[in-house]
Amino acid sequence: MNHNNFILREKNGLKYYTIESFDKYNIKHMFTTRVGGCSKGAYSSLNMGIGIAEDINAVIKNNDRVLEIFNTDKNNLYISKQVHGDNIIAVDNLNNDDYTILREKGVDGLVTDAKNKLLCCYFADCVPLFFLDPSKMVVGVAHAGWRGTVNGIAGKMIDVMKEKYNSNASDILVGIGPSIGPCCFEVKEDVFDVFAKKIQNISEISKQITSDKWLIDLWKVNKILLKEKGVLDRNITISSICTFCNEDLLYSYRRDKGKTGRMAALIRL
Numbered sequence: 001m002n003h004n005n006f007i008l009r010e011k012n013g014l015k016y017y018t019i020e021s022f023d024k025y026n027i028k029h030m031f032t033t034r035v036g037g038c039s040k041g042a043y044s045s046l047n048m049g050i051g052i053a054e055d056i057n058a059v060i061k062n063n064d065r066v067l068e069i070f071n072t073d074k075n076n077l078y079i080s081k082q083v084h085g086d087n088i089i090a091v092d093n094l095n096n097d098d099y100t101i102l103r104e105k106g107v108d109g110l111v112t113d114a115k116n117k118l119l120c121c122y123f124a125d126c127v128p129l130f131f132l133d134p135s136k137m138v139v140g141v142a143h144a145g146w147r148g149t150v151n152g153i154a155g156k157m158i159d160v161m162k163e164k165y166n167s168n169a170s171d172i173l174v175g176i177g178p179s180i181g182p183c184c185f186e187v188k189e190d191v192f193d194v195f196a197k198k199i200q201n202i203s204e205i206s207k208q209i210t211s212d213k214w215l216i217d218l219w220k221v222n223k224i225l226l227k228e229k230g231v232l233d234r235n236i237t238i239s240s241i242c243t244f245c246n247e248d249l250l251y252s253y254r255r256d257k258g259k260t261g262r263m264a265a266l267i268r269l
């Protein structure tokens with residue numbers, strides 16, 4: 001039984017989650033909420049997503065507020081240009097010039113053993129995955145939409161940590177953060193079929209609700225794929241917080257029909 005969880009914290013008026021098992025190792029990380037920023041209307045208020053049709057100055061101010069909590073600046077920030085794929089990049093040797101390149105590439109997973117490099121992905125329903133190997137001191141973050149989830153980005157992050165940093169899967173801690181839950185992630189047959197091809201016991205991760213609609217548990221799919229790679233059950237923390245269900249605290253792309261902000265998942269050694 002895993003008693004670790006995601007904890008809601010508040011600092012400088014910002015609300016954000018941290019993972020209890022990561023806190024134990026003093027690894028600075030967070031999953032932001034919508035509380036504590038200066039964006040207005042549908043984007044109210046801590047919209048972190050650069051590149052969204054919104055007041056860019058407000059977004060930059062929001063990012064600066066978060067960077068302040070990390071006691072760092074944008075020169076140390078590594079943002080992946082997400083494309084719902086499964087490309088993963090180690091940012092160890094990338095410098096500031098590469099910051100732009102990183103944003104242009106299709107990358108949904110970042111990993112590093114370098115100190116002071118702050119890894120960042122954006123979310124509004126997709127599944128944020130946090131990684132920590134406290135033995136080899138490696139951190140990572142990945143953006144797992146339903147495509148990334150079913151393409152196995154969670155397991156590929158483990159492969160990269162094994163190959164590049166000599167990590168043992170049994171040492172790695174994973175946090176599965178706030179995202180659209182099994183209560184709300186409704187799909188039709190086309191998407192259901194993709195999951196049915198990947199997951200042997202499909203009834204374990206889905207529930208049929210009408211003749212042509214299913215609910216899918218993306219958290220459990222990611223957990224199954226991580227365990228297949230050797231990550232231990234007790235080292236996987238699922239937040240069980242649904243973005244769609246928590247309008248006061250979280251953005252949801254589906255609930256808000258696309259007109260919404262983005263939360264950020266950030267981690268640094």
Ligand SMILES: [Zn+2]
Binds near residue numbers: 242245
């Ligand atoms: Zn829900």
